[in-house]
Amino acid sequence: MRIAVLISGSGSNLQAIIDAVASKDLKHVEIVAVIADRNCYGLERALDAELPTWFVERSETLSSEIDEICENEKVDLIVLAGFLSILNEEFCTKWDKKIINLHPSLLPKYGGMGMYGAKVHKAVLANNEKESGATVHYVSSGVDEGEIILQESFEIPAEADLDWLQQKISEVEKPLLLKAIRKLADKSI
Numbered sequence: 001m002r003i004a005v006l007i008s009g010s011g012s013n014l015q016a017i018i019d020a021v022a023s024k025d026l027k028h029v030e031i032v033a034v035i036a037d038r039n040c041y042g043l044e045r046a047l048d049a050e051l052p053t054w055f056v057e058r059s060e061t062l063s064s065e066i067d068e069i070c071e072n073e074k075v076d077l078i079v080l081a082g083f084l085s086i087l088n089e090e091f092c093t094k095w096d097k098k099i100i101n102l103h104p105s106l107l108p109k110y111g112g113m114g115m116y117g118a119k120v121h122k123a124v125l126a127n128n129e130k131e132s133g134a135t136v137h138y139v140s141s142g143v144d145e146g147e148i149i150l151q152e153s154f155e156i157p158a159e160a161d162l163d164w165l166q167q168k169i170s171e172v173e174k175p176l177l178l179k180a181i182r183k184l185a186d187k188s189i
């Protein structure tokens with residue numbers, strides 16, 4: 001399965017995919033494109049791994065530029081791994097059930113516009129939630145509204161702070177994302 005990974009940040013989840021492919025923990029998967037919408041450390045990770053990499057500026061044409069790359073590279077699955085631009089309706093319709101997103105909460109809670117990165121963790125802690133987790137879902141035109149593929153939850157201890165939650169989410173979401181990609185890759189054989 002030919003995958004494109006879309007990033008906007010440090011790329012630790014991209015690195016998890018890179019490492020899983022290299023170690024054959026993720027079989028029948030090839031990263032054929034890494035696409036960033038801003039300068040970010042994830043780009044360095046992609047270049048270090050000598051992966052085909054694109055930088056697409058945030059603009060009205062972002063979705064169509066990403067579409068062209070994914071068409072040209074014959075992408076089978078688009079993985080949003082910390083990607084922070086909203087893909088337009090035309091793109092989401094065309095690539096329906098071929099785009100997945102990793103989100104750092106138990107959707108439908110703490111999803112939608114404005115809910116990304118530490119903003120999610122701060123909201124979860126502010127509401128004194130007793131559990132949280134990560135979600136992998138199909139991407140639809142609405143933000144974080146697509147069909148859920150997999151979720152992994154954990155209890156939040158009373159003494160948990162932002163650092164604890166960020167670390168716990170980071171630990172939980174990487175195997176969850178790999179499990180989702182593996183599930184879709186196995187289906188595609």
Ligand SMILES: Nc1nc2c(c(=O)[nH]1)N[C@@H](CN(C=O)c1ccc(C(=O)N[C@@H](CCC(=O)O)C(=O)O)cc1)CN2
Pocket residue numbers: 080083084085086087088092101102103104112113114115116139140141142143144145146
């Ligand atoms: N059409 C869709 N596009 C995207 C989805 C989606 O479900 N449907 N998921 C997001 C990822 N995401 C949460 O998982 C998310 C990303 C960004 C935002 C947000 O509020 N973004 C801000 C800008 C942030 C920035 O560029 O620094 C905004 O658009 O104003 C919310 C949720 C990826 N795309």
Ligand SMILES: NCC(=O)N[C@@H]1O[C@H](COP(=O)([O-])[O-])[C@@H](O)[C@H]1O
Pocket residue numbers: 007008009010011012013014042081082083102103104115116117120169170173
């Ligand atoms: N709403 C989307 C969102 O918040 N995604 C989150 O961004 C981080 C990216 O980390 P990374 O760049 O190190 O992979 C991850 O925690 C991911 O769940």
